[in-house]
Amino acid sequence: MGSSARTPRKPKQKTSSIQGLTSLDTRQIQLGSNVTTVNVEQIPGLNTLGISAVRIDYAPYGQNPPHIHPRATEILTVLEGTLYVGFVTSNQLNNTLIAKVLKKGDVFVFPVGLIHFQFNIGKTNAVAIAALSSQNPGCHYDSELGPSERNHPSVLIFCQSIPTGCNAVKSLQAKFWSNN
Numbered sequence: 001m002g003s004s005a006r007t008p009r010k011p012k013q014k015t016s017s018i019q020g021l022t023s024l025d026t027r028q029i030q031l032g033s034n035v036t037t038v039n040v041e042q043i044p045g046l047n048t049l050g051i052s053a054v055r056i057d058y059a060p061y062g063q064n065p066p067h068i069h070p071r072a073t074e075i076l077t078v079l080e081g082t083l084y085v086g087f088v089t090s091n092q093l094n095n096t097l098i099a100k101v102l103k104k105g106d107v108f109v110f111p112v113g114l115i116h117f118q119f120n121i122g123k124t125n126a127v128a129i130a131a132l133s134s135q136n137p138g139c140h141y142d143s144e145l146g147p148s149e150r151n152h153p154s155v156l157i158f159c160q161s162i163p164t165g166c167n168a169v170k171s172l173q174a175k176f177w178s179n180n
Contacts, residue, residue, distance in 0.1 A: 032062020
């Protein structure tokens with residue numbers, strides 16, 4: 001599925017590259033992480049190619065909170081630091097938490113449409129790069145979920161699985177959910 005705002009054209013340098021993924025923009029960190037997106041909006045040449053990428057910078061104990069990509073599978077590679085990552089399977093698989101601690105060079109896959117997270121469990125910054133299987137993967141954080149989805153088993157399993165526990169998740173819900 002291509003972007004409706006872009007039409008595929010002959011590749012050109014200005015529509016096929018982006019600069020600036022080498023440094024962290026600390027102004028963007030809210031929850032201890034910053035996600036720099038590279039998709040069809042930044043590189044029009046990605047239209048119809050079915051791929052995009054993100055760089056994620058994590059402060060010590062920072063997180064990329066629970067979210068889903070409705071149109072893409074994600075493969076994440078840790079470049080620096082130690083991350084606790086995971087996703088919760090669908091109802092058909094009993095909402096099982098699949099999680100692992102990743103170190104530099106480790107790779108983890110998050111299937112399309114499943115709620116997932118990354119948490120920096122280290123005392124130092126962490127950096128990861130992820131590729132997604134869509135030029136426009138979409139991203140919905142749990143703060144954008146509806147009231148019935150907030151108590152979904154996958155969210156409850158997630159909040160019990162992270163080192164900060166359910167109280168931290170409830171605090172984030174109060175701060176970022178518009179209709180709590």
